Amino acid sequence: MHVTTALVLALATFSHTVTCTERGNPKLSPELQLAFETISYVDIVVDMEAPTEQVEAIPGEATQSFVHKLQAFTEAQQKPVKDLLALHRTLFRGTPTFFWITNSIAIPQASPDLVSELAVVDGVKTIRVPDTAHIEGGGID
Secondary structure, eight states: OHHHHHHHHHHHHHHHHHHHHOSOOTTBOHHHHHHHHHOSOEEEEEEESSOGGGSOOOTTOOHHHHHHHHHHHHHHHHHHHHHHHHHOGGGBOSOOEEETTTTEEEEEEEOHHHHHHHHTSTTEEEEEOOOOOOOOOOOOO
């Protein structure tokens, strides 16, 4: 009995993951789709459509004023994602980080369900795994 229940649950989970990540949704990066094939929770980055380059600096404008404009712009752009995360706290693990310079959100340990929800949010451009830089060498001789 336990084997049958476990098998059904495993198939249901796999089926949902495949449905979520293999629909051909152009918002989902291939790396993210691949990651969900082997693990259930993945660190993700949500890039918003509206680039911060839309916010123009005015000649002579104080730097702090420009920064406030950028922050207000990205806060408005990211609000739908922030609201969704507040409604679905159980679909990720950790604390999201909201970046105003790049208009993106880093979400730790996101589930396929959360990615599916995010993929239909207006203003979301892409959902991907975080970029990782590897530095080789550089040791002191």
